[in-house]
Amino acid sequence: MDRRQFIRRIATAGGVTSAVGYVSLAPENWPGSIRDKNKPGLRSMPRHTPDTIQDFSVAKPAGAVDVGIARKAGTPKVKLRRAIDGIGGIEHYIKPGDIVLVKPNVAFDRSPNLGATSDPEILQHLIEMILVDCRAQEVRVCDNPIESPQDCFAKSKIRQATEMAGGRVYLPDSNAFKMLHTPGASLIEEWWFFHRPFTNVDKVIGLSPVKDHNLCNASMAIKNWYGLLGGTRNQFHQDIHGIVSDLSILIKPTFVVLDGTKVLMQNGPTGGDPSNVKKNDCVIASVDQVASDAWAFEHLLERGREYPEYLAMAESKGGGKVDWDGRTKEILG
Amino acid sequence: MAKAKHKKIFNNQKRKVYRKRISMREVGFSAFFIGFVILMGVWFAMRKDDFDPGERDITMAMMVADSVTDNLYRTPFEQWADPAMAAVTGAAPVPQVGIFPPAILDDGWKTAARVKEYDKVNLFEKINGGAPQYFQFGFVAMHYVPLTNAEGDLDLSIEMYDMGLFQHAMGIYAAQRDDSKKLERLKDAYFHKTDVGAIGVTGQYYFKIYGSEENQIVQEKSMQVTATLAESALGATEYPPVYSVFEGKLGIPFERIAYEKVDVFQYDFAKDFWFGRPDTDSDVRYFVHTAESDEAAIAMMQQLIDSNLEEYERVSEERGVTVLKHQFLDEFFAISREGAVVYGMDAIPEGYDHMDAMGKLITAIYGAMSNEEA
Numbered sequence: 001m002d003r004r005q006f007i008r009r010i011a012t013a014g015g016v017t018s019a020v021g022y023v024s025l026a027p028e029n030w031p032g033s034i035r036d037k038n039k040p041g042l043r044s045m046p047r048h049t050p051d052t053i054q055d056f057s058v059a060k061p062a063g064a065v066d067v068g069i070a071r072k073a074g075t076p077k078v079k080l081r082r083a084i085d086g087i088g089g090i091e092h093y094i095k096p097g098d099i100v101l102v103k104p105n106v107a108f109d110r111s112p113n114l115g116a117t118s119d120p121e122i123l124q125h126l127i128e129m130i131l132v133d134c135r136a137q138e139v140r141v142c143d144n145p146i147e148s149p150q151d152c153f154a155k156s157k158i159r160q161a162t163e164m165a166g167g168r169v170y171l172p173d174s175n176a177f178k179m180l181h182t183p184g185a186s187l188i189e190e191w192w193f194f195h196r197p198f199t200n201v202d203k204v205i206g207l208s209p210v211k212d213h214n215l216c217n218a219s220m221a222i223k224n225w226y227g228l229l230g231g232t233r234n235q236f237h238q239d240i241h242g243i244v245s246d247l248s249i250l251i252k253p254t255f256v257v258l259d260g261t262k263v264l265m266q267n268g269p270t271g272g273d274p275s276n277v278k279k280n281d282c283v284i285a286s287v288d289q290v291a292s293d294a295w296a297f298e299h300l301l302e303r304g305r306e307y308p309e310y311l312a313m314a315e316s317k318g319g320g321k322v323d324w325d326g327r328t329k330e331i332l333g
Numbered sequence: 334m335a336k337a338k339h340k341k342i343f344n345n346q347k348r349k350v351y352r353k354r355i356s357m358r359e360v361g362f363s364a365f366f367i368g369f370v371i372l373m374g375v376w377f378a379m380r381k382d383d384f385d386p387g388e389r390d391i392t393m394a395m396m397v398a399d400s401v402t403d404n405l406y407r408t409p410f411e412q413w414a415d416p417a418m419a420a421v422t423g424a425a426p427v428p429q430v431g432i433f434p435p436a437i438l439d440d441g442w443k444t445a446a447r448v449k450e451y452d453k454v455n456l457f458e459k460i461n462g463g464a465p466q467y468f469q470f471g472f473v474a475m476h477y478v479p480l481t482n483a484e485g486d487l488d489l490s491i492e493m494y495d496m497g498l499f500q501h502a503m504g505i506y507a508a509q510r511d512d513s514k515k516l517e518r519l520k521d522a523y524f525h526k527t528d529v530g531a532i533g534v535t536g537q538y539y540f541k542i543y544g545s546e547e548n549q550i551v552q553e554k555s556m557q558v559t560a561t562l563a564e565s566a567l568g569a570t571e572y573p574p575v576y577s578v579f580e581g582k583l584g585i586p587f588e589r590i591a592y593e594k595v596d597v598f599q600y601d602f603a604k605d606f607w608f609g610r611p612d613t614d615s616d617v618r619y620f621v622h623t624a625e626s627d628e629a630a631i632a633m634m635q636q637l638i639d640s641n642l643e644e645y646e647r648v649s650e651e652r653g654v655t656v657l658k659h660q661f662l663d664e665f666f667a668i669s670r671e672g673a674v675v676y677g678m679d680a681i682p683e684g685y686d687h688m689d690a691m692g693k694l695i696t697a698i699y700g701a702m703s704n705e706e707a
Binding site: 034107109110147199215216266268269270274275 | 377378381393446457458459460461463465466479490492511513527528532541543545546547
C-alpha cells in the first residue's frame with residue numbers, strides 16, 4: 001500500500017467513525033441527531049407513556065334529575081336508596097356482572113364520628129345495594145390516604161364495612177400508580193394516578209363526606225378524587241382551587257354520593273372534636289358533582305351562595321354546572 | 334518473495350472472482366440480507382431513544398392468573414426494647430414515648446405504634462390541608478402517638494403541636510376552639526373536653542386527644558393523659574407580659590384572651606396583636622401590639638388609622654387617643670401609643686368610658702414592664 005492509499009483509507013475510517021459518533025451523540029436540536037426532542041433522557045431509562053381513563057358516566061333515565069336529595073327519610077339506608085332513586089335508581093346505573101369501584105374519603109386515621117372520613121355505614125349499605133340489588137360481579141374500594149393506608153382504613157372503619165358487605169379493599173403501593181393523561185387539566189394534565197383498582201372496572205362511584213376545609217372552604221364530592229393522585233401531590237395546595245377544579249375532569253364517575261348525615265362544620269379537613277360535626281338528616285346522589293357540591297355548600301355547610309372559587313373553575317373546564325336550580329329533587333319523609 | 338510479502342500491510346491486489354457462476358438463491362439471499370440490514374437501520378433511526386421497558390412487563394392478567402391468596406400470619410406490632418438493658422439494669426424495658434411523659438401509658442395502655450414526629454416539611458403527610466393553618470401560628474413540630482388499651486379494642490390518639498411560644502399555641506387554640514365548650518384549667522393546661530377526648534394548651538404545646546369511641550373508658554383515659562401533660566415539664570413556660578397583664582392585672586380569663594399572629598383586623602401589615610375582652614356581655618375588646626421601636630409603633634398606628642378611615646370617620650383626638658366612629662355600625666375604635674406599645678379598644682359601644690379603660694390598660698402594661706426590668 002502506498003502512502004496515498006493509506007491516507008485515503010485512514011480518512012475514510014475517520015470520517016465513518018466521526019459520522020457515527022455525531023449521529024449517536026449529537027444533542028437533540030442538532031441536525032441529524034437521533035435523540036428524541038420530546039423525550040430527553042437515556043435510552044435505557046424507564047419511561048412512562050401516559051395512560052387515559054375511560055368515561056364511566058351513564059346517561060340518566062328520562063324523568064330523573066341530576067341531583068337527588070333524601071331528607072328526613074328514615075334510616076341512612078333508606079335515605080341512600082331514595083337519593084339514588086331520585087337520579088333514576090341504582091339498577092339503571094349498575095348492571096349485572098359489572099365491576100364497580102367505590103371511592104370513599106379515607107384521608108386520615110380518624111374514627112368516623114369525627115366527620116373527617118366517609119361514613120362506614122353508608123358505604124356498607126351502598127356496597128350491599130350494588131352486590132345484591134344490581135348483581136354486580138365485584139365491588140372494589142380504594143383510596144390513597146395521606147397517612148398509613150392500613151391505619152386509615154382500620155380506624156375509619158372503612159375496611160371493616162367493606163369486608164362486612166362483601167367488597168374488596170385495594171390499598172396503594174408504589175407499583176399501583178400509572179401516569180394519567182387528563183386533557184384540559186391545568187395542574188395534572190399528566191400525573192400519577194392510583195390506577196391498579198381501575199383495571200377492568202365498568203362503573204365508578206364517589207362517596208364523600210361534606211366537610212369544612214381550611215384551604216378551599218369545603219371538601220365534598222370533587223375534592224374526594226384527590227385521594228386517587230400519587231406523587232408529590234401536596235405541592236398542589238399552593239393552588240388549591242386549580243387542583244380541585246382539575247379533579248372535576250379527572251374522573252367522569254357514574255354518580256357520586258354525598259353523605260350529609262355527619263357534616264364537619266369547622267376545623268376541617270381533619271377535625272378532632274365531635275362537637276364540630278353537625279348531625280344532619282340528608283344523603284345526596286348526583287350525576288353532576290359540581291351541582292351537588294354547590295347545593296351541599298349552601299344547605300349542609302350553610303355558607304350561602306358565595307361558592308368556593310373551584311366550582312366556577314370546574315364549570316369552565318367542563319366538570320359540570322354550578323347552577324342546581326331546577327335540577328334537584330328533594331325526597332322527604 | 335517472502336521478503337516482499339512481509340512488507341505488505343494490506344493486500345492491495347484486486348479482488349478476483351474465481352467462480353464461474355453465482356446461483357440465484359445466493360443473489361436473492363444477498364438482496365434480502367442487504368434489505369434487512371437497511372430496514373434495521375431505518376427502524377433504529379425511527380425509534381430514536383423511545384424505549385419503554387413497560388412493553389416487556391408481564392401483563393396484569395397473567396399476574397392475576399398466577400397469583401395466590403396470601404394467608405400468611407403476620408405478627409402483631411410490638412414495641413421493640415433492647416433486651417440487653419433489662420439484663421444490665423434488672424429493670425423492665427422502658428417504653429419509648431418520645432417527648433410524652435411515660436405516665437400516658439398508665440392503666441394498662443400501650444403504644445399502638447412508634448411515636449412519630451412531623452416538621453414543617455412533612456406535616457402534610459399527617460394532616461394534609463390542615464397544615465397551613467398551623468404554619469400561620471409559628472408551627473415548629475408535631476409529635477403523635479396512638480395508644481391502645483390492654484384489651485386492644487379501644488384507641489386513643491395524642492397529637493402534640495409544638496408551636497414554639499405560648500401565644501402561638503394559644504392562637505391556634507383560639508382559632509379552632511368551640512366557644513360553647515366550657516374551658517377548664519388543670520395546673521398549666523387550659524382545655525375543653527370533647528365526647529372522645531380533650532383539646533387544649535399546655536405551655537407552648539397545643540394538644541388534641543381523641544379516642545375511637547364515645548365512652549367512659551376513653552373519657553377517663555383522655556382526662557388522665559391531659560392531667561399527665563399538664564403536670565409534666567412540657568407545660569412549663571414563661572408567659573408573655575401582655576398575657577400576664579390581661580390575666581393577672583385586668584382579671585381577664587384565658588378564654589377571653591386571644592393572640593393573632595397575622596392578618597390582624599384583616600390587614601396584612603398588622604401582625605402580633607393581643608386581644609382581651611374585659612366584659613362577658615359585650616364585644617368590646619382591648620388590643621395591644623408591641624413594636625420593635627417607637628418609630629415602628631408610630632408607623633403601625635398611623636397605618637391602622639389610615640386604613641380604618643375607609644370605613645370609619647374621625648371623631649376626636651385628645652390626650653394622644655384617636656377615636657373613630659364606624660360609618661354604619663354604632664360603634665367606635667380608639668387607638669393610642671406609648672413608646673413602642675400600640676394599644677386601644679375596638680367594638681366600643683356608645684357611652685362606654687374607653688378613656689378610663691385604656692388608661693388602666695397602659696398603666697398595667699407599663700407597671701408590668703417596670704417590674705420585669707426591676
